[in-house]
Amino acid sequence: MQFLQLVISGIAQGCIYGLIALGFVLIYKATETVSFAQGELMMLGAFAGLAVMTLMGLPFWVGVVSAIAAMAVFGVLLERVAIRPILGQPAFSIVMLTIGIGYVARGAITMLPAIGTETHTLPVPYKDVLWRAGGLVVNAEQVVVIGATALLCALLFATFRYSKVGIAMQAASQNQLAAYYMGIPVRRLNSMVWGLAAAVAAIAGLLLAPITFVHANMGFIGLKAFPAAVVGGFGSLPGAIVGGLIIGVVESLAGFYLPEGFKDIAAYIVVLVMLVVLPNGLFGEKLRKKV
Amino acid sequence: MRFIFKTGYDQDIRLAKHGGHVFWYTALGVVLLAAPWLLSEYLLAQLTFILIYGIVGLGLMVLAGFTGLFSIGHAAFFGVGAYTQAVLTNMGWPFPVAMAVAGALSAVVGIVVGLPALRVKGIYLGIATLAFGFIVEEGFARWEKVTGGNAGLTVGTPRAFGWAADTGPEFYFVCLATTVLATLACANLLRSTTGRAFVAIRDSEISAQSMGIHLAYYKTLSFAISAALAGVGGALYGHQLRFLSPDQFNIIQSIDLLLMVVIGGLGSLHGAFLGAIFLIGLPQAISAVKDWLPPAIGQAPGLKAVVYGLVLIAFVLFEPLGLYGRWLKVRAWFQLFPFYRKGMFRRQKSFQKSERLK
Numbered sequence: 001m002q003f004l005q006l007v008i009s010g011i012a013q014g015c016i017y018g019l020i021a022l023g024f025v026l027i028y029k030a031t032e033t034v035s036f037a038q039g040e041l042m043m044l045g046a047f048a049g050l051a052v053m054t055l056m057g058l059p060f061w062v063g064v065v066s067a068i069a070a071m072a073v074f075g076v077l078l079e080r081v082a083i084r085p086i087l088g089q090p091a092f093s094i095v096m097l098t099i100g101i102g103y104v105a106r107g108a109i110t111m112l113p114a115i116g117t118e119t120h121t122l123p124v125p126y127k128d129v130l131w132r133a134g135g136l137v138v139n140a141e142q143v144v145v146i147g148a149t150a151l152l153c154a155l156l157f158a159t160f161r162y163s164k165v166g167i168a169m170q171a172a173s174q175n176q177l178a179a180y181y182m183g184i185p186v187r188r189l190n191s192m193v194w195g196l197a198a199a200v201a202a203i204a205g206l207l208l209a210p211i212t213f214v215h216a217n218m219g220f221i222g223l224k225a226f227p228a229a230v231v232g233g234f235g236s237l238p239g240a241i242v243g244g245l246i247i248g249v250v251e252s253l254a255g256f257y258l259p260e261g262f263k264d265i266a267a268y269i270v271v272l273v274m275l276v277v278l279p280n281g282l283f284g285e286k287l288r289k290k291v
Numbered sequence: 292m293r294f295i296f297k298t299g300y301d302q303d304i305r306l307a308k309h310g311g312h313v314f315w316y317t318a319l320g321v322v323l324l325a326a327p328w329l330l331s332e333y334l335l336a337q338l339t340f341i342l343i344y345g346i347v348g349l350g351l352m353v354l355a356g357f358t359g360l361f362s363i364g365h366a367a368f369f370g371v372g373a374y375t376q377a378v379l380t381n382m383g384w385p386f387p388v389a390m391a392v393a394g395a396l397s398a399v400v401g402i403v404v405g406l407p408a409l410r411v412k413g414i415y416l417g418i419a420t421l422a423f424g425f426i427v428e429e430g431f432a433r434w435e436k437v438t439g440g441n442a443g444l445t446v447g448t449p450r451a452f453g454w455a456a457d458t459g460p461e462f463y464f465v466c467l468a469t470t471v472l473a474t475l476a477c478a479n480l481l482r483s484t485t486g487r488a489f490v491a492i493r494d495s496e497i498s499a500q501s502m503g504i505h506l507a508y509y510k511t512l513s514f515a516i517s518a519a520l521a522g523v524g525g526a527l528y529g530h531q532l533r534f535l536s537p538d539q540f541n542i543i544q545s546i547d548l549l550l551m552v553v554i555g556g557l558g559s560l561h562g563a564f565l566g567a568i569f570l571i572g573l574p575q576a577i578s579a580v581k582d583w584l585p586p587a588i589g590q591a592p593g594l595k596a597v598v599y600g601l602v603l604i605a606f607v608l609f610e611p612l613g614l615y616g617r618w619l620k621v622r623a624w625f626q627l628f629p630f631y632r633k634g635m636f637r638r639q640k641s642f643q644k645s646e647r648l649k
Contacts, residue, residue, distance in 0.1 A: 034414045068337060091413060092361055097607040110593025117592060151648055217595070223425075223542065226418045234414065253623030256355050261433045268422035272407065275419050279410045 001135045006252045012142035012211075017147035017267075021232065021240035022156075023197035029173035029235050030193035031087070032248045033094040039203055039222015040105040045202025046214045047109060050120055060125055068202045075198025079191045081137070087190075091127020102219065109216045116216050145207045146166035152203060153241060160237075169193060173235075187226035201226035224251075227271035233281025242282060305480040323467055335459050336531070337575065341567045342466040345528045346473045348551050348563030350520025353477060355549070356557040358513040359493030363417045364404075364424025365521055365548045370431055370540030372397045372522025373529040374438050377446040380530075385451035386465075393526040395518040400427075401518025405511040412496075424545050431537035443536035446529045456530075466527050471550060477560055480516070489513055525624065529577035550599070552608050556613025565614040573598065612636070 023038045035041075049067040052058050082101060086093055095146045101281065109115040129140035160166035172179040172189050206217075212218060228247045232239025247267045255263035262269075274281065295302070295309055309312045327335055347369055355361050372393040379389035384416060404423050411419055429437050438444055448457045456462040481488050488509045491499035500506050529535050547570060555566025577595055588594065610617055616636070624631045 028414075034417075082604060082608070086611075089611060093607050093611055095361075095414070095417070097604055099550070100603030100607065103596045103603065105600075107593035107600060109596075111588070111597065113591070113592035222448040223421070226421060230415060230418050259564070261429055265426050265429045268425045271418060271422045272374030272426075275411050275415060276407050278417060 002003065002256075003253075005136055006256055007249055008136070008138060009142060010249035010252030011245055012145045012248070013252060014228075014245035015145045016204050016208050016221070016244070017225045017228040017242075018241040018244020019149060019152070019200055019207070020222050021229040021244050022237060023204075024225065024229045025232075025235065025237055025240045026193050026197045026200070028229075029237075030169060030238040031083070031190050032279035033083070033091055033098075035098045035197070036095060036222075037098040038197065038225065040102040041071065041075065041198050041201035041219075042205040042208070042222060043214075043216065043219035044074070044105055044111065046205035046209045046218065048202065049206045049209065050122055050214050053123060054120075060123070062278065063162075064206055067113070067206060068199050071202035072195040073200040076195040077192035079085075083189065083194065084190070106216055106219060107178075108273050119213040119215040122214055123208070124210045127210060141210045145211070148203065148207055149241070152200070156237065165189075165192065177197045196222045212259070224267050227267040227274075230271050230281055231274050233283040236281070236283035239281055239283035301428060303443050306478055306482070320471075327463055332459055335463055337571055339459070339463050339466050340528075340533055341564070341571045342463075342470045343531060344548075344551060344567035344570055345564045346470055346527070347521045347524035347548060348555065348567050349473055349477045349560060350517040350524065351548055352557070352560060352563045353480070353489070353520070353554045354513050354517035355552055356559070356562065357493060358489040358510065360510060360513060361417050361549070362404075362420040362514075362517070362545075363542075363549060364422070364427070364545050365517075366522035366540040366542070366544035367404075367420075367424040367427035368397045368401055368518040368527040369544070370427060370535075370537075371400050371518075372525030372538070373535055374431060374444070374525075375522070376526035377444050377529045377535055378437060380447045380449065381445075386449040386456075387451055388470075390523060390526045394523045397522025397525070398413075398515040398519035401514040401516075401521075402511055404518070405514030409507050409510055421542070421545075424542060428537055428541050431540060438535075438537070441537060443534055446533050446535060449530050462530065466531075466638060469523065469645035474560065477520075481560070485509070485512065510637070548623065550603055554603065554613055556615030559613075559615045561618075562613050562615040565618075569614065573602070574612070 008068060020038050020042055023041070027033060027035045027038075045067060048070050049063060052066050052070075053060065053063040054247060056063075078101065083094065086097065124141075126144055128139040131138045131140070131143070131245060158258065160170055168179070168184045169189055169192075172178030172184055172186050176186050205214075208218070208221070224247065227244040229240050230243070231246055233238065233243070250270050251263055252268035253265045258266075297303060300307075307316070322329075324336055347365070349548065350368075351362065351365055354365075375393040375396045377387050379392060380386065384392075400424070404420060407419055432441050434440070435442075448455050449462065450456070456465050481489070488499070488504045491502065491504055492506065492509055492513075496506060532539075551566035551570045552563060553566075554569050556562030574595060577598055581594070606613060612619070620636055623635065
């Protein structure tokens with residue numbers, strides 16, 4: 001029973017890692033760059049939710065939707081202003097660029113007087129609701145996280161499978177040049193992918209906020225999503241979620257059964273083992289390289 | 292402008308290309324030797340930090356700038372060196388021996404990290420080193436018997452064979468000597484076969500391999516050298532701070548080190564030192580102008596992070612070659628005075644090169 005309880009909370013936490021990892025994978029597949037600012041985008045999303053709900057006083061659902069929309073627009077703008085000028089440069093420049101963006105986002109939030117340095121609670125209607133079922137205690141926040149992640153995955157799956165934009169994104173992620181020759185506007189798609197990634201990050205932020213509070217350093221959780229993305233295989237969308245769940249459950253179990261301190265590094269031990277055993281991850285694709 | 296007419300292969304790999312180099316490096320050496328008498332105690336301490344970070348930067352430059360392998364966990368090697376030195380010094384070992392052991396131990400750790408790195412590339416390697424950095428940091432915090440855990444560890448004065456560097460200037464000279472040795476070692480390494488093998492690996496792994504370069508051996512070697520230099524830097528860092536705690540070797544420190552070499556200019560040894568000057572100088576500059584700004588900006592806690600981020604973004608967008616690249620441009624402008632063209636250093640822009648299907 002204890003075990004099941006731990007697994008459930010691990011899954012809820014893992015969904016958050018998975019959602020952030022989903023952002024990495026979306027961006028990686030489309031533009032072959034890795035965004036180190038994904039955790040900070042999540043933090044900004046949570047703050048955006050906080051701003052529209054507590055400062056502007058919008059109702060919960062309107063607040064959620066507007067925060068996600070705002071972050072999507074922010075993601076598009078970010079791509080236009082910062083990322084697009086250096087496409088084609090070595091991947092490492094973009095990594096450094098996103099690290100810089102992360103620094104600025106974290107610093108800018110901290111600089112907000114009286115808001116940035118405090119921790120806040122996001123007012124959600126499902127706060128403090130507990131369900132008991134056969135000895136298990138499940139709180140509503142965890143159920144919402146799991147449910148919302150499942151819903152989002154289904155939505156993304158449908159988008160990529162049936163909509164024109166989704167199919168274009170798939171084409172561009174397989175071979176940009178060929179997609180470009182087929183008349184797919186690759187650059188515009190890249191902007192949209194960044195917008196999508198920022199929106200997913202905002203959802204992760206809004207889901208995480210009731211569990212851990214909103215504060216400027218909550219973006220550091222993004223560093224735990226890297227193991228999730230790698231375990232799943234860096235270029236695979238389902239892999240990101242599965243990787244996130246694995247990392248979440250392992251972490252939760254390690255926190256209970258292993259000595260203190262292992263909880264924080266369990267994710268990194270898993271990823272190191274994974275890289276040694278299966279460098280391409282669980283769902284990773286293997287590609288040959290020519291000179 | 293100076294034209295060098297090369298008549299032999301030796302001229303290609305000579306350390307000092309012409310008399311100007313000899314003159315300017317001698318001048319720099321004289322200034323650095325005179326620094327304890329020119330600078331205040333505080334500035335001398337900052338200069339010592341610059342030298343220490345310069346040593347670490349040299350190591351990271353060999354790895355990132357010349358071999359093309361990126362480490363987002365370099366603070367771990369830095370920390371291994373610092374803690375080894377601290378423990379050995381507190382046990383009464385003479386300073387140079389302890390430092391050699393600290394460097395060697397870091398190199399061994401570097402090899403351990405380098406081995407899995409042989410199988411993974413690019414971002415996977417970055418994440419592997421990131422993971423390793425986290426594990427080592429946690430190790431420093433948990434292995435309380437040796438490292439003192441989160442309570443920290445006090446580091447003794449460096450002493451060797453009846454001599455002790457217990458004042459600022461003395462320790463400065465120790466750092467200066469180490470820096471000069473490390474720089475010469477790196478410069479000589481890079482003009483040797485090994486160094487050119489590193490550069491070949493950076494430019495194209497497959498081409499390098501097809502020319503008979505043993506990838507596994509050279510990549511591991513690069514990790515070992517880089518980690519050893521980081522360890523030596525860490526050893527000096529511990530003595531300079533006199534106190535170690537695990538949070539000095541966290542992910543932020545790793546990213547700072549990376550930021551240092553990127554801003555300094557990847558692929559040049561000068562860049563390591565320019566980056567170190569930048570890394571130490573920027574917080575000083577920020578605190579100097581802080582009082583001039585409106586209090587809402589100047590006193591805000593996030594100011595440093597914002598400035599760091601903006602500077603990093605600006606460098607990646609506008610000056611990918613870093614501070615050293617900027618210096619090369621300025622020099623070229625003066626040398627070619629009426630004939631400098633704006634696009635001289637511009638790299639060919641390629642449309643979204645694919646790393647997957649290259």
